[in-house]
Amino acid sequence: xxxxxxxxxxxxxxxxxxxxxxxxxxxxxxxxxxxxxxxxxxxxxxxxxxxxxxxxxxxxxxxxxxxxxxxxxxxxxxxxxxxxxxxxxxxxxxxxxxxxxxxxxxxxxxxxxxxxxxxxxxxxxxxxxxxxxxxxxxxxxxxxxxxxxxxxxxxxxxxxxxxxxxxxxxxxxxxxxxxxxxxxxxxxxxxxxxxxxxxxxxxxxxxxxxxxxxxxxxxxxxxxxxxxxxxxxxxxxxxxxxxxxxxxxxxxxxxxxxxxxxxxxxxxxxxxxxxxxxxxxxxxxxxxxxxxxxxxxxx
Numbered sequence: 001x002x003x004x005x006x007x008x009x010x011x012x013x014x015x016x017x018x019x020x021x022x023x024x025x026x027x028x029x030x031x032x033x034x035x036x037x038x039x040x041x042x043x044x045x046x047x048x049x050x051x052x053x054x055x056x057x058x059x060x061x062x063x064x065x066x067x068x069x070x071x072x073x074x075x076x077x078x079x080x081x082x083x084x085x086x087x088x089x090x091x092x093x094x095x096x097x098x099x100x101x102x103x104x105x106x107x108x109x110x111x112x113x114x115x116x117x118x119x120x121x122x123x124x125x126x127x128x129x130x131x132x133x134x135x136x137x138x139x140x141x142x143x144x145x146x147x148x149x150x151x152x153x154x155x156x157x158x159x160x161x162x163x164x165x166x167x168x169x170x171x172x173x174x175x176x177x178x179x180x181x182x183x184x185x186x187x188x189x190x191x192x193x194x195x196x197x198x199x200x201x202x203x204x205x206x207x208x209x210x211x212x213x214x215x216x217x218x219x220x221x222x223x224x225x226x227x228x229x230x231x232x233x234x235x236x237x238x239x240x241x242x243x244x245x246x247x248x249x250x251x252x253x254x255x256x257x258x259x260x261x262x263x264x265x266x267x268x269x270x271x272x273x274x275x276x277x278x279x280x281x282x283x284x285x286x287x288x289x290x291x292x293x294x295x296x297x298x299x
Contacts, residue, residue: 001039001042001043003071003072003075004035005035005036005038005039006039006068006071006072007025007072008021008025008027008032008035008036008039009036009039009047009061009064009065009068010065010068010069010072011024011025012032012036012048012055013057013061013065016054016055016056016057017053017054017055018032018033018036018055019053036048043060043064045058045060045064046058046060046061047060047061047064048061073138073272073273076138076273076274078274091119091120091276091278092119092120092121092122093112093119093120093121093122093141093278093279093282094122094124094139094140094141095109095121095122095123095124095140095141095142095143095144095282096123096124096125096126096131096134096135096139096140096142096143096144096145097123097124097125097126097131097143097144097145098125098126098127098128098131098144098145098146098199099125099223099224099225099244100146100200100224100240100241100243100244101144101145101146101243101244101265102125103243103244103246103247104144104160104161104243104246104265104286104289105123105144105286107289108282108285108286108289109121109123109282111285112278112281112282112285116278116281119278124139124140127197127198127199128143128145128146128147128198128199129197129199131143131145131268132155132268135155135268135269135270136154136270138270138273141269141275141276141278141279142267142268142269142279142282142283143267143268143269144160144265144266144267144268144286145199145265145266145268146199146200146203146241146263146264146265146266147199147264147265147266147268148199148202148203148263148264153271154270154271154272155268155269155270155271156268156269156270156271157266157267157268158266158267158268158283158287159264159265159266160265160266160267160286160287161243161264161265162262162263162264162265163241163242163243163244163262163263163265164241164242164255164256164261164262165203165204165239165240165241165242165256165261165262165263166239166240166241166242166253166254166255166256167181167186167189167237167238167239167253167254167256168228168231168237168238168239168240168245168251168252168253168254169231169237169251169252169254170231170232170233170234170250170251170252171249171250171251171252172234172250173234173252175237175252175254176252176254178254179254179255180254180255180256180257181254181255181256181257182256182257182258182259183207183211183213183256183258183259183261184211184213186213186215186239187213187214187215187216188216189216189236189237190216190218190235190236190237191215191216191217191218191219191236191237191238191239192218192219192220192221192227192230192231192235192236192237192238193215193217193219193220193227193238193239194220194221194222194224194227195220195221195222196220198222200224200240200241200244200263203263204239207259207261211259218236219236224240224244227240228245228248228251231251232248232250232251239256241263243263243265267283267286267287269283
């Protein structure tokens with residue numbers, strides 16, 4: 001069997017539609033069907049049940065997928081290993097970020113690209129769940145994100161910083177004169193928050209439920225940058241980690257003084273894969289960066 005056939009099989013497994021899978025692979029449907037048929041003949045087992053235009057994985061297909069993914073990953077790791085033999089003079093560093101940690105990553109990216117100008121850098125933004133999925137599919141080399149859940153065995157987690165949550169208000173508003181607020185007082189503000197599914201929103205919802213807070217959520221959006229824009233205009237307030245809005249001159253962070261609410265920023269890698277030199281260098285830069293400016297006592 002060929003790696004190409006394994007890639008075709010995994011894409012068909014992901015899409016559960018030969019037509020859509022062939023479009024993503026930039027091949028004809030007949031080519032895809034033929035290659036998968038050849039793979040099935042070699043294995044002596046059907047990998048898909050064909051039900052009209054629909055397909056579904058067989059039990060054999062479910063079992064084989066694990067080994068197909070492992071084979072593809074091993075081939076990719078071997079390719080990366082060979083690229084690393086030449087040092088940091090080529091290759092691509094693929095970083096996944098949550099929007100709230102872009103400021104933290106900027107200085108490390110600047111140092112990296114000045115030191116290794118021949119390494120191309122690709123940065124993609126997403127939610128924590130999206131970034132974890134991209135890691136599993138090896139679309140990115142590492143993810144920098146806020147993370148509060150249980151650590152899964154197939155990932156490596158390294159803590160980068162902790163950042164206090166705070167009420168964010170426009171620096172021009174009267175609220176900017178507040179020295180601190182209690183969590184219960186959040187109920188009186190018109191909040192702009194991320195939609196459910198974002199790690200920050202999930203973190204806040206758990207805190208609101210735990211402390212019996214009924215927030216006045218006036219607007220929800222899947223763009224953190226839009227939330228910041230709205231708060232800067234004085235239209236709403238929000239609750240975000242201080243690191244998210246560091247260097248935003250038009251915002252003022254009001255500490256929450258009665259409840260300890262911190263977010264942990266971590267860099268995550270896939271455990272059972274080759275970690276190329278460029279990734280290790282970038283992570284070292286992140287870990288050694290001065291984090292004092294994100295400390296609540298510096299506000």
